[in-house]
Amino acid sequence: MTSDLPLQGVVPTHLPAEGAAERSALDDALRDGRLEALRDVVRAHPAYLDAWARMGQAALEGGDAVGAYACARVGYHRGLDAIRRAGWRGQGPVPWSHEPNRGFLRSVWLLGRAADAIGEEDEAQRCAVFLQELARDHELD
Numbered sequence: 001m002t003s004d005l006p007l008q009g010v011v012p013t014h015l016p017a018e019g020a021a022e023r024s025a026l027d028d029a030l031r032d033g034r035l036e037a038l039r040d041v042v043r044a045h046p047a048y049l050d051a052w053a054r055m056g057q058a059a060l061e062g063g064d065a066v067g068a069y070a071c072a073r074v075g076y077h078r079g080l081d082a083i084r085r086a087g088w089r090g091q092g093p094v095p096w097s098h099e100p101n102r103g104f105l106r107s108v109w110l111l112g113r114a115a116d117a118i119g120e121e122d123e124a125q126r127c128a129v130f131l132q133e134l135a136r137d138h139e140l141d
Contacts, residue, residue, distance in 0.1 A: 010092035013083050015049075015100040022048050030054060035062065049079050050103030056110045065117035072114050075107025094134040105135050 022045045029037035029051075038055040045051055056071030083094055083104060094101050112127030 011087075012093045012095050012098070013086050013088040013101070014098045015082055015086050015094075015104065017100045018045075018048055018050070022051075026051050026054065035059065047078060047082075048103065049075050049082065049107060052078065053103050053106035053110055056107070056114065060110065060114055060117065065114055068110060069114035069118055072107050072111035075103065076111050079104030079107050091133075096135050105131065108134065 022041075025041045025044065026038075026048065029041045035055065035058050038051065038058055041048065041051045042055055052071050052075035056068040056075065059065075059071060060068035088094065094104065096102060096105055108127055108131045112124045112131065115121075115127060116124035
Protein backbone atom coordinates (compact mmCIF):
# COMPACT_ATOMS: atom_id res chain seq x y z
CA MET A 1 0.00 0.00 0.00
CA THR A 2 1.43 3.39 -0.98
CA SER A 3 0.87 6.28 1.41
CA ASP A 4 2.03 9.80 2.11
CA LEU A 5 1.93 9.21 5.87
CA PRO A 6 5.10 10.03 7.79
CA LEU A 7 7.42 7.11 8.38
CA GLN A 8 9.61 7.64 11.45
CA GLY A 9 8.95 11.39 11.25
CA VAL A 10 10.01 11.78 7.60
CA VAL A 11 7.37 12.88 5.12
CA PRO A 12 7.65 12.67 1.34
CA THR A 13 8.65 15.84 -0.48
CA HIS A 14 6.26 17.08 -3.15
CA LEU A 15 7.37 19.77 -5.57
CA PRO A 16 4.78 22.28 -6.76
CA ALA A 17 3.30 21.71 -10.20
CA GLU A 18 4.49 23.72 -13.16
CA GLY A 19 2.06 26.10 -14.77
CA ALA A 20 -0.13 25.09 -17.67
CA ALA A 21 1.88 27.22 -20.12
CA GLU A 22 5.14 25.49 -19.20
CA ARG A 23 3.61 22.01 -19.43
CA SER A 24 1.99 22.84 -22.76
CA ALA A 25 5.25 24.21 -24.18
CA LEU A 26 7.12 21.05 -23.14
CA ASP A 27 4.41 18.77 -24.54
CA ASP A 28 4.57 20.68 -27.85
CA ALA A 29 8.37 20.45 -27.95
CA LEU A 30 8.30 16.72 -27.25
CA ARG A 31 5.80 16.23 -30.07
CA ASP A 32 7.98 18.36 -32.35
CA GLY A 33 10.92 16.07 -31.64
CA ARG A 34 13.65 18.61 -32.36
CA LEU A 35 16.33 19.44 -29.81
CA GLU A 36 15.93 23.12 -30.73
CA ALA A 37 12.27 23.02 -29.67
CA LEU A 38 13.36 21.75 -26.23
CA ARG A 39 16.00 24.48 -26.05
CA ASP A 40 13.27 27.05 -26.70
CA VAL A 41 11.31 25.71 -23.71
CA VAL A 42 14.40 25.89 -21.47
CA ARG A 43 15.14 29.43 -22.65
CA ALA A 44 11.59 30.51 -21.89
CA HIS A 45 11.28 28.53 -18.62
CA PRO A 46 14.78 27.98 -17.18
CA ALA A 47 13.47 26.76 -13.80
CA TYR A 48 11.40 23.97 -15.40
CA LEU A 49 13.23 20.82 -14.26
CA ASP A 50 11.57 18.42 -16.65
CA ALA A 51 12.50 20.61 -19.61
CA TRP A 52 16.19 20.31 -18.63
CA ALA A 53 15.84 16.57 -18.17
CA ARG A 54 14.05 16.06 -21.48
CA MET A 55 16.57 18.22 -23.34
CA GLY A 56 19.40 16.19 -21.81
CA GLN A 57 17.67 12.95 -22.67
CA ALA A 58 17.32 14.08 -26.29
CA ALA A 59 21.01 15.04 -26.34
CA LEU A 60 22.02 11.62 -25.00
CA GLU A 61 19.79 9.84 -27.50
CA GLY A 62 21.41 11.98 -30.22
CA GLY A 63 24.91 10.88 -29.18
CA ASP A 64 25.88 14.01 -27.25
CA ALA A 65 26.85 12.59 -23.85
CA VAL A 66 28.62 15.78 -22.78
CA GLY A 67 25.58 17.93 -23.62
CA ALA A 68 23.36 15.45 -21.81
CA TYR A 69 25.64 15.58 -18.78
CA ALA A 70 25.49 19.39 -18.73
CA CYS A 71 21.68 19.45 -18.97
CA ALA A 72 21.34 16.78 -16.30
CA ARG A 73 23.71 18.69 -14.01
CA VAL A 74 21.57 21.82 -14.33
CA GLY A 75 18.37 19.87 -13.65
CA TYR A 76 20.00 18.10 -10.72
CA HIS A 77 21.26 21.26 -9.02
CA ARG A 78 18.11 23.27 -9.67
CA GLY A 79 16.16 20.26 -8.44
CA LEU A 80 18.13 20.07 -5.19
CA ASP A 81 17.34 23.74 -4.62
CA ALA A 82 13.66 23.08 -5.37
CA ILE A 83 13.27 20.07 -3.08
CA ARG A 84 15.01 21.96 -0.28
CA ARG A 85 12.57 24.86 -0.72
CA ALA A 86 9.78 22.26 -0.58
CA GLY A 87 10.97 21.02 2.82
CA TRP A 88 13.44 18.21 2.04
CA ARG A 89 16.25 18.21 4.59
CA GLY A 90 18.63 15.63 3.18
CA GLN A 91 16.51 12.57 3.78
CA GLY A 92 13.18 11.14 2.87
CA PRO A 93 11.50 10.22 -0.36
CA VAL A 94 10.77 12.44 -3.32
CA PRO A 95 8.23 10.04 -4.84
CA TRP A 96 7.84 9.43 -8.56
CA SER A 97 4.10 9.02 -7.97
CA HIS A 98 3.86 12.81 -7.50
CA GLU A 99 4.15 13.98 -11.11
CA PRO A 100 5.85 17.36 -10.43
CA ASN A 101 8.76 15.45 -8.84
CA ARG A 102 9.50 13.63 -12.07
CA GLY A 103 11.65 16.35 -13.66
CA PHE A 104 14.07 16.26 -10.75
CA LEU A 105 14.07 12.46 -10.55
CA ARG A 106 14.53 12.22 -14.32
CA SER A 107 17.49 14.63 -14.01
CA VAL A 108 19.14 12.44 -11.35
CA TRP A 109 18.59 9.35 -13.51
CA LEU A 110 19.93 11.12 -16.60
CA LEU A 111 22.95 12.44 -14.70
CA GLY A 112 23.83 8.85 -13.84
CA ARG A 113 23.43 7.68 -17.43
CA ALA A 114 25.40 10.60 -18.85
CA ALA A 115 28.10 10.22 -16.20
CA ASP A 116 28.45 6.58 -17.18
CA ALA A 117 28.62 7.56 -20.87
CA ILE A 118 31.56 9.90 -20.22
CA GLY A 119 33.37 7.46 -17.94
CA GLU A 120 32.43 8.93 -14.56
CA GLU A 121 31.64 5.55 -13.01
CA ASP A 122 31.74 6.73 -9.38
CA GLU A 123 29.25 9.51 -10.10
CA ALA A 124 27.03 7.14 -12.03
CA GLN A 125 26.93 4.82 -9.01
CA ARG A 126 26.23 7.68 -6.58
CA CYS A 127 23.33 8.81 -8.76
CA ALA A 128 21.88 5.29 -8.83
CA VAL A 129 22.01 5.05 -5.03
CA PHE A 130 20.64 8.57 -4.57
CA LEU A 131 17.80 7.90 -6.99
CA GLN A 132 16.82 4.75 -5.10
CA GLU A 133 16.74 6.71 -1.86
CA LEU A 134 14.73 9.58 -3.34
CA ALA A 135 12.26 7.77 -5.54
CA ARG A 136 10.88 5.19 -3.16
CA ASP A 137 7.33 5.66 -2.03
CA HIS A 138 6.47 4.63 1.52
CA GLU A 139 5.46 1.01 1.61
CA LEU A 140 3.51 0.22 4.75
CA ASP A 141 2.71 -3.30 5.90
